[in-house]
Amino acid sequence: MQFSRRDAPFVTPSQSVPVIMQQVLFALIPAALAHVWYFGFGFVLNLLVAAIFCAAGEYFMLRLRKRAIEQFLYDYSAMVTAALIAFALPSLTPWWVTATASLFAIVVAKHLYGGLGFNIFNPAMAGYVVVLVAFPLDLNLWTAPRMGDLDYHYLTFSEIARYTLTGTFPDYLSFDAISRATPLDSVKSGLVGMQTFQELQTLPMMGDFGGRGWEWIGNFTAMGGGWLLLRKIIRWQIPLGVFAGLLLPAGIMYLLQPGIHASPGFYLFSGGTILCAFFIATDPVSAATSDRGRLVYGFGIGFLIYAIRRWGSYADGVAFAVLLMNMATPAIDYLTRPRIVGHVKDERKT
Amino acid sequence: MSAPTYDLGKLHGGLRLPAEKRLATNQSIQLLPLPEQLFLPLSQHVGDAAQPIVNIGERVLKGQLIAETDSSLSAPIHASSSGKVIAIEPWPVARRYGNRAPCIVIECDGDDKPIDAMESVAGYESLTPDDLLLQIMRGGIVGLGGAVFPTAQKLMAAISGPLDYLILNGVECEPYISCDDMLMRERAEEVIRGAQILMHALQLSKCYVVTESDKPEAIRSLGEAMGKIADDRLILKQVPTIYPSGGEDQLVQLVTNLEVPSGGLPTDVGCVVQNVGTAAAIHRWINLGEPLISRITTITGDGISNPLNVSARLGTRVADAVEFAGGYTDRANQLVVGGPMTGKSVTTDDIPLVKATNCILVLSETPDIGPEMPCIRCGECSAVCPIQLLPQQLFWYACADDEKQLRKHGLTDCIECGCCDLVCPSHIPLTADFRQAKARMLEMADEKARAERARRRFESRNERLAADKQQREEELANQKRQAKSIGSAEIQAMLDRSKEKKEDD
Structure with missing residues (x-):
C-alpha cells in the first residue's frame, strides 16, 4: 500500500486568521450597539461606507499585486480595519471623509507595505490620522450623547443620512446647534482656562468618571475585550500595559495636584482609551510580539495617550500614540527577547 | 513504596493535546x-x-x-x-x-x-x-x-x-x-x-x-x-x-x-x-x-x-504488524513512524520495525485547512515554545536566510517539538521550515569548513615553498662560505685539474 507524505506534525492547527478576525468583529458588537444607542445611526452609515471602501481597496490592491483574491478578501482583516475606522470617526461624518480614511488605510498603510502581516503601522489609525489632519473641522462634529436633554435636537435618521451623503444640514439646523464638545475637549480647554477639574466635573455632560454616555460605551467595549481575553484571541499584556501607562502618570499627577489635573478615571473612561487597549493596540501585526515587549509597547501607548491629552494639542491622542509606538516596535522586539532556556542571561548580548 | 511527589520545576509553554491513547x-x-x-x-x-x-x-x-x-x-x-x-x-x-x-x-x-x-x-x-x-x-x-x-x-x-x-x-x-x-x-x-x-x-x-x-x-x-x-x-x-x-x-x-x-x-x-x-x-x-x-x-x-x-x-515488516492489528481501515491515508508531533511520514509499509519504532500511526487524510497565510505576528508560537524561542522572528530570519540572526535567536536550540505549528493561525509549517533552516546552516558550516580546509592547504603549501626556498638559499650561502674559506692556491689547483681533464678529452 502506498501512503501520502507530509512533514511532522500531523496534527492540524486549531486556529485560523479569518476566525480570529471574525471573533474580533464579533467582540465589537456590544460596543457598536452602545455607540448607536448614544450617538445614533451615523455609526452604522460610517461602518457601511468604511466597509465598502476597505473591501474595494483590498480587492483593487490584491488584483494589482496579483495575490490570491479569494484567500485574502475573506480573511476579514479589512473588515476589522473598517470597523475601527467607524469607531474612531464621529457619528456624523461625510462619506468622502470615511472613504479617504478607508482607502488610505488599506491601499497605503496596508498594501504598499506588503499587505497583511507586513504593515508597520496600524492601518485604521493611519487612515484616521490622515483625515484628522486633512479634514479637521469634519472630525470635530460630535453630537451630544442620548441623555434625554430636552434642549437638544437629536437628529433623525434622514437628517443623519443627508449629512453623511452631502455634508449639509437642512435649513432649520446648523452646525453650531448640533455640534457639542466632547468631554475630553471640554476638560482640556477648561483646565487651560484655569478652571479646576472638580468644577469641570459638575458640568452636565460629565458622568461618574468620564463623559456621560462615553463611559457606558467604554463598559460595553470592555465587555467585548474581556471576551477576547477569555477566548485567548488577545493576551493580557497589551491592555494591561495601556492601562498602566495611562493610569500611573495620570494617578501620580492627580494625587500631587488634584485641581489642575483630570482624574485617572476620567482619562480611562473618555475617548478611545478602552477601545485602544483591547482592539487597536492589540492588532498583532503592528504590535510588539514577545510578552515583555507587549507590556512595554502597551505602556508606551498608554503613556503617550496621557502625554498628548495633557500637554498636546489633540484632545484624544490614541491614534498618534499607537502610530508612534508602531515605529518603536522593531526596537522593542529586539531588546525584549526572552532568555532562551539553557542560555545564561548575558549570553544574548554577545 | 514511596508515594508520587509533586515538587517540580517549571516548563515554559507546551500544549495540552488530546491524548488519543x-x-x-x-x-x-x-x-x-x-x-x-x-x-x-x-x-x-x-x-x-x-x-x-x-x-x-x-x-x-x-x-x-x-x-x-x-x-x-x-x-x-x-x-x-x-x-x-x-x-x-x-x-x-x-x-x-x-x-x-x-x-x-x-x-x-x-x-x-x-x-x-x-x-x-x-x-x-x-x-x-x-x-x-x-x-x-x-x-x-x-x-x-x-x-x-x-x-x-x-x-x-x-x-x-x-x-x-x-x-x-x-x-x-x-x-x-x-x-x-x-x-x-x-x-x-x-x-x-x-x-x-x-x-x-x-x-x-x-x-x-x-x-x-x-x-x-x-x-x-x-x-x-x-x-x-x-x-x-x-x-x-x-x-x-x-x-x-x-x-x-x-x-x-x-x-x-x-x-x-x-x-x-x-x-x-x-x-x-x-x-x-x-x-x-x-x-x-x-x-x-x-x-x-x-x-x-x-x-x-x-x-x-x-x-x-x-x-x-525487531525486523518484522510494518505490513505484517498492521495485518495483526486487523489491517487498515478505509480511511487509512498516511503512515507515520513515531508520534503525530515528531514522527516521520513514510510511503511504504514494507519497512521493518526497528529498535526506534515506538509507534506505527496510520492516519486518515489531513483535512484541508486552506492555504498558508502570512505571519500576523500573533505570538501564539512563542507562548507555547518550551525553549522560550520566538518562532515568529525565527521564521522571518529563516525566510531571509539570515544566519547570524538565526543563531542569535536560538535556531539551534529548537527541539522541533511542533507546538508552534499547532497554534499558528496562519498555518505556517514552522517546524519544517526550521528543520530546513538548520540543514542549510549545517551545509553552510560545511562549506565554510571546506573553504577553511582549502585555505589551510594553500597556506601550508606556501609555507612549505617558502621553507624550501629558504633552505636552498641557506645551502647556497653555505657553499659560498665554504668556497671563501678555502684558500686561493687550492682554487687554482682545482682549476688546473679541470683544465687537464678537458685536455684529456
Missing part, C-alpha cells in the same frame, strides 16, 4: 506472531552502522550476534529469531522519506530456537561498573524512547563527570503512543530491576521514576513493583500531562528545576535520563540473557482496524 490501551500487550522474513537494518541506532558477521545462506539462532561494531559509537545487532540468512541488501527503512538502507534478511524457520549461549550474567552486582557497561553494550541496547543513542556509550560519557540522579523517563507525552504506558502497567518490575542495574553501572544512589499524571494504572503498578522490590533509592515522581514534558531536557527541567545548558547534556546538571523501555531491555539482557531482539510498539490511529500494543520481533 485509549485507542490502543484497552487491551493488553499482544505477542506479534513470527513473520516469514525478518529485515534487520545494520543501522538501528545513532552512530556508525554495525558490520555483518554472518554470510548469506548461514543458519542463525535467536539471539545470535549477526552484526558487530567496530567503532566507538555503534551498537551490535542480534538475530530476532532462528532461520537462514537469505540476503544482505538495501531495503526500505523508516528514515525521513523512506530511503533504503542495508539490511540482513532472515528467513525464519519457525522454530524460534534460541542460541545456547544466551547465558545470563550471574549477579551483575559483582561486576565493576566498567565491566557492566561493556556487557550492556554487547546486548545491543539503545535508547528506546526514539532517539536510539547507544546506551552503554551514553552511560560511559555520563560517568566521566559528577552525577546526582538517574531519571527514568516514563513520560510518554506525545499523543497516540502508549508503549511505555503499557510496559509500566504490565512489566513494571522489569523497569525497576533495570533501574537497579543502571544505578549500579552509574554508581548512583538516587533514581526518579517519572511518569505523567494521566497514567494512573502505570503509577499503581510501578508503586506495587517498588513495594515488592523495596529499594528505597527509587522515588516515584509524577509530572503534569503537558506536551513536550517527556523531552529529555524538558524532563530534567521539570524534575530538578535545572536547565540543561544550550548545546549541553543532562549530565551537565548531574542527571542521566533513560527511557523506561531501555531499563526493561537492560534487565532482560543482564538478568535474563536476552539481547535486544524485540520491543513494544503501539499500532494505532484511525487508519487501523484494531489499535493495540504489540511485543514485536
